[in-house]
Amino acid sequence: MTVFDDDEFWLTLGLLLVVPVAVWSVLVVVACLRYAGWWRLGLLVPAFVAVTVALAGFSVPGRIGWLMTRSDMNQAAAACDALESRRSVGGYNSETIGLYKFHHVESEPDKECEFYFSRYYPGVRSGFIYLPNGRDLVSDMDSTYIRLDDSWYYFRA
Known part of the structure; x- marks a missing residue:
């Protein structure tokens, strides 16, 4: 998913x-x-x-997983600062949001939020990015971004 x-x-x-x-x-x-x-x-x-x-x-499994978890992800993005502050001293706390298990969550300026999957730990390379300002992300040689809807992207580095 x-x-x-x-x-x-x-x-x-x-x-x-x-x-x-x-x-x-x-x-x-x-x-x-x-x-x-x-x-x-x-x-x-x-x-x-x-x-x-x-x-x-056509990424049908990923799209189904995203649709099933989107409302939970919207709530998590609204509470991004609180999720990041739960980080343990010197490490990270895993978060389970909907169907997904995240290694860690990072809060960025302008209420942007990054959710990193546990799947590739310790080299976390994929997850979701919430961009409430509507900024577009463009894929390059190092990273791939797939737009899920207005404010959400899937990324893989």
């Missing part, structure tokens, strides 16, 4: 699809030798793979 444009997700998806495709390939060979009309059922696995890749390509 945290994936919008993630290379590790594609690697994991590819590895997970290897097993059904390999089993399907063996079954197609056996079925073609023994059953003439089996090819219709044989189309189910390629259809499953195509739908899975298409959904992942």
Whole structure:
């Protein structure tokens, strides 16, 4: 549910699809030798793979996760200073907001707020940014920004 444009997700998806495709390939060979009309059922696995890749390509899991958690994230952005102040001495406190677990939250000037996922700890590289001033973020060589709605972005560095 945290994936919008993630290379590790594609690697994991590819590895997970290897097993059904390999089993399907063996079954197609056996079925073609023994059953003439089996090819219709044989189309189910390629259809499953195509739908899975298409959904992942359009970031459907990430968008669903975002829609389910958006109201909680809006409340957390309003209380960003309080979330950042809960940081323990010399470290960070994890925060769970909706479906997401964040390594830490940082408050920026102009009521901007950055939420960093726990997923890549200790090299936290992705999360959400709340920009209430409507400023646009542009992706560059080091960072990718995906606009979720008026004030929210997903980022990956």
